[in-house]
Amino acid sequence: MTRREVAQLIENMGGRILITSHKNPDGDAIGSALGWFNFLRKLKSNVKVILYDEVPYFYDFLPNVEKIVSSKKIEEQFDWAIILDVSELSRTGFESISARNSLVIDHHATANPQSTFAIVEPSMPSTCELSLEIMKLIGEELIDYDVALPIYTGMVTDTGSFGYSSTTPQTLRNAAFLLEKGINPYTVIKNLFERNRVTRIKLLQKVLETLDFALDGKIAYITLYQRFIEETGAGIEETEGFIKYPRSIDGVEVAVFFKEYEAGKWKVSLRSKGKVDVADISRKFGGGGHVMAAGFEYAGEGGLERLKEELFKVIESALFQ
Numbered sequence: 453m454t455r456r457e458v459a460q461l462i463e464n465m466g467g468r469i470l471i472t473s474h475k476n477p478d479g480d481a482i483g484s485a486l487g488w489f490n491f492l493r494k495l496k497s498n499v500k501v502i503l504y505d506e507v508p509y510f511y512d513f514l515p516n517v518e519k520i521v522s523s524k525k526i527e528e529q530f531d532w533a534i535i536l537d538v539s540e541l542s543r544t545g546f547e548s549i550s551a552r553n554s555l556v557i558d559h560h561a562t563a564n565p566q567s568t569f570a571i572v573e574p575s576m577p578s579t580c581e582l583s584l585e586i587m588k589l590i591g592e593e594l595i596d597y598d599v600a601l602p603i604y605t606g607m608v609t610d611t612g613s614f615g616y617s618s619t620t621p622q623t624l625r626n627a628a629f630l631l632e633k634g635i636n637p638y639t640v641i642k643n644l645f646e647r648n649r650v651t652r653i654k655l656l657q658k659v660l661e662t663l664d665f666a667l668d669g670k671i672a673y674i675t676l677y678q679r680f681i682e683e684t685g686a687g688i689e690e691t692e693g694f695i696k697y698p699r700s701i702d703g704v705e706v707a708v709f710f711k712e713y714e715a716g717k718w719k720v721s722l723r724s725k726g727k728v729d730v731a732d733i734s735r736k737f738g739g740g741g742h743v744m745a746a747g748f749e750y751a752g753e754g755g756l757e758r759l760k761e762e763l764f765k766v767i768e769s770a771l772f773q
């Protein structure tokens with residue numbers, strides 16, 4: 453669908469509206485969900501945000517964040533479900549969502565929407581920015597501080613603070629537009645990056661101890677074992693951003709973070725510096741994402757050793773093809 457068609461669809465939505473996003477919500481998921489919630493509250497009488505996982509504490513500065521419901525199940529019936537930053541129902545965490553119609557707004561190249569309606573723009577750096585463009589078509593005057601702050605936050609997190617190559621001139625124009633709504637950029641940066649818990653730094657220490665290399669230093673990888681969580685008291689969501697350390701090393705083309713989220717079950721994050729498409733690699737393992745940032749889950753018999761072997765072989769052939 454085009455942005456204009458989506459804008460019209462949203463304007464005409466009636467009844468009970470659910471807003472949701474992916475499990476382990478990041479800034480783009482939370483920002484787009486709250487941005488739409490604060491925007492639609494002015495137009496619709498019945499709007500609710502439900503996410504599968506809890507919102508990490510450092511997003512507590514976002515207006516109306518306390519209205520987000522975390523629940524492992526959606527019992528209610530909705531007329532509409534707006535599904536943000538994700539296309540596959542399985543990645544919302546929910547077994548099912550009971551809604552007459554659904555609309556996906558996403559920016560993943562690997563998107564495979566199962567909804568009744570969808571807009572997927574892989575060239576957009578964030579779902580928040582795509583959402584902002586649609587909101588402007590509905591009514592620029594409805595974009596106040598409470599809408600602008602979460603949208604700006606998601607734009608910051610998904611663009612690496614406006615540093616990734618996905619950032620466009622229009623992204624910065626949009627950021628300027630949002631700053632004019634009264635946002636202090638340091639409020640966002642301080643909350644996102646300068647409120648670490650000591651447990652996170654202790655976990656980082658342990659994870660960095662595992663740093664290792666493959667393919668002559670072209671792959672750098674770090675590993676989180678379940679026992680690190682027990683030893684530090686940190687939550688697994690506190691690992692957000694750890695992958696920047698292996699990525700930051702000179703000569704590294706692909707950074708990998710193996711996270712044992714349950715005994716024998718691995719969540720794998722991949723980051724590229726441009727030579728290989730890690731979304732393509734993740735797709736081979738049943739996952740997806742973007743060219744430069746992607747991931748998948750793995751629960752194979754052979755465990756971590758087998759996973760490394762298989763993954764590094766795929767990365768090698770992508771690097772030297």
Ligand code: 5GP
Pocket residue numbers: 543560562720721722738739740741742745746747748749
């Ligand atoms: P992260 O490594 O920060 O968890 O995720 C990086 C990017 O890869 C995100 O855009 C995310 O949507 C995507 N991604 C991560 N894990 C998965 C997965 O298991 N399946 C799919 N389809 N995408 C994923």
Ligand code: MN
Pocket residue numbers: 480481537559577578579610
């Ligand atoms: Mn996103």
